[in-house]
Amino acid sequence: MSQSDTLHALVPDLRAICGDDGVLTDTAQRRTYESDGITYHAELPGVVVLPTTPEQVAGVVRLCAEHGVPFVPRGSGTGLSAGALPRADGVLIVTSRMRRIIEIDIPNERAVVEPGVFNLDVTRAAAPHGYYYAPDPSSQQVCSVGGNIAENSGGAHCLKYGFTVNHVTGLQIVTPQGELVELGGKAADAPGYDLIGAFIGSEGTLGIATRITVRLLRSPQKVRTLLAAFDGMDAGGRAVSAVIGAGVLPAAIEMMDALAIEAAEAAVACRYPEGAGAVLIVELDGPAAEVDSQFEQVTRLCRDEGAFELRSADDPAERTTIWKGRKSAFAAVGRISPAYIVQDGVVPRTALGEVLGRIAALSAESGIRVANVFHAGDGNLHPLVLFDDAEPGAGDRAEAVSAAILDLCIEAGGSITGEHGVGVDKVCHMPDMFGPDDLAAMDRFRRAFDPQGIANPEKLLPTPRLCGERPGARKGVHPLVASGEAELF
Template sequence: MGTGVATPGDLASCRRELAAALPADALLADPADLRTYECDGLTGFRVQPALVVLPRSTSEVAACVAACHRHRIPFVARGAGTGLSGGALPVADGVVIGLARMRDVLEIDSANARMRVQPGVTNAEISTHAAPLGLYYAPDPSSQVVCTIGGNVAENSGGAHCLKYGFTVNHVLAVTMVTADGTILEFGDDCADRIGPDLLALIVGSEGTLGIVTEVTVRLLPKPAAVRTLVADFAAVAQAADTVSEIIAAGIVPAAVEMMDKLAIAAVEKGVRAGLSTRAEAILIIEVDGFAGQCDEDFAAIREICAAHGATAVHIPADAAERALIWQGRKAAFASMGQISPDYFVQDGVIPRTKLTPVLDRIAEMAREADLAVANVFHAGDGNLHPLVLYDARIPDQAERAEQLSTAIAELCVDAGGSLSGEHGIGTDKACSMPRMFSEIDLAAMDRVRAAFDPDGLCNPGKVLPTPRLCGERPGPYRPHPIETAGLAGRG
């Protein structure tokens, strides 16, 4: 592939140019500051960048990128750092362009139900600003209170309610993007039917490899008139999985269908105390929304299907506060794993709904073979699995075995007719598995598209597409040196 890490250029000259283009507090070079940016949510992979810059506007981003381009310095855009695939992993001799200070809401167009924001605005903040108008933003990643819309665009993020409403790509109308040479371009518009190739859809989900998005116009939706939620307990994971398939086969499209297994429930109840049953082997959280009459009809049918598949209990929250607590528990599932394991890898494969049971059974077998535990919490309605491989990095070889199991699970999803990723992206974590899903011709075509935007390979290099350097010298889980463990030194 032609878009690996570029040969480093003149970093000192680039630094001087960046310092001249930005306010004094917008350039970080102290090693203590740089350590904050050495990884994203995939904390097993760590690389300390040479510099971090914190622009506040599209023009400042363009100046930073132009300087990097002139001096052949690779750069990586970073939002809130909540990504789970190593997509914001820095380059050792490169620059991180942090967008966290770009947090302005630029325009709210209530008549046309849209909002234009900078990339550092969080997912939840969009709905907060839209709420007084009776509107909201539908995609809702579990990290929505901290993850930013720029990162959502990069990864084409989803969330629990994307079963009915679609992913980020279905809710982005336009973006402003700085390309790899510092040029400012706009993609998308207000038209419902666009003419020509849909370059906007190409950018959404490109994981920051084509440029840096600095403004996003999102579609807002009216708040639903009615919302109904239930939690169904099951004595077997297979019963819960079969229930999901039958609900969809019945022609019902809930707003959300989430599944958690016993291990995930135990972690959530220790961390959040959401009132979920720790006796159940699996639970489904099912929500319908829309007009009241249709909600009631669908809700009744769903309850009947749950009962027919052996639900041991069906709990309906008494009020909005209890419903919010249930969703708080589901969305805190990843963070709650710290209650039962010191470390974990989270995977993000997609499979056909009808294969939920055999794939989950195989994951359990693989976990036993690796002598590791796997907790499952996922968007069951669209087959987007999030197996969490639990391990303890202090125990020799556990990190390696956990990483191998995590990769094997992702590739199992491909073998089952699915995908390596549903919403977390490929990043660094799964780039070397891309040949499992795509042919050499496919990957070469993707590389040509990427090179059309970034011929020098400076923009988020080493991500998404496999390269000999990446797959031959994977950074692997971070392991502290014995001197560091003894407290005699730290990473500089």
């Protein structure tokens, strides 16, 4: 039987598990799911299923395992590494009908949710009790908690609060063999292997999370946000070092360069100080006494490093105004460039200045503009590589600059992705960062969960077919255009 026949033969069983309305085979319907936030990678899924319970997910996966059919999990499809790229020969398992908040347990400071729940809805449910859920990717209005698990999502506030992995204490998962397994629970530490940590960030290759227990945090007593404008990136960078060096741990420190400011201004008229070569957004949260004393300290440090304008936001409306430019920066770049690549890399914070200088040099050499928007506190860069896709060869040059930026990150002791994941998009960069023994250990680990290799195959770990035989060789696949409609990072 051909792969496509095998798939078709499964449809009646899939309907028996998920119901008629839970299985999509129509081409137009399947088209909805052909890509995630990186539209450059696209493929029509063989079949789409929309289960409503953990048992249905387990049933679908068991059926796939019995027939050796690959499956791909998908949350809201806002990912930026093509981690949810479907397969023509496989089943796409979409969690969007699993959107119940099962429990808000305030005495134990936990929420229990289904994987399709939107990130921000956890905070919305906890807010009346004075609590919130900390991980806050910019797509938090629409991205799913299950997708956050797959990608170990961060957000502007992960400097202080950490990534998704720091906020999940329990998972119910369906393994690639279709078993329902419980990992952890409401307690902070469980005996045995901490497979929660390994599962989070595994990009759908170890199975599907079907119920998620997260930590809720007390809403801070006070939040204050500072916008500081500098002549150039050097001064801004020195201010970041001064703040961290003084022992202040802000909830967020974000930085944007002149080009990113120009784009944001064009898109949302955020009115950042005129003539700024760099703006820094520093947010402090915590007990009021602490926030106020640290706010003064941060203001002084920024002024010492040459900030020529300082704005303070103390209420939600003012804060929203300051954040608007930053949060819209990715999409805004569309206003100043016909096409762009969103890159995501990490450098040790101490190497930020040097790496930014080398990115500027790369840009000058190649004639390709690069706008920089980044989480300065933890060295997570999001360079936006701008080009005109109507200009012959520009795409290739942009791609080369984008790849060279990742090389700079690795050279500086950093990483090829801070929070967007590997997916398909960066799979051939993995050998640039990991040795053959490291990759072999990861592969053995994957096969322990998925001996048949059916769970999101050809994502995360390189294979000779994808990347060639030579370790470190690259197929050179990069996103040429990211979808710029929503807040994506």
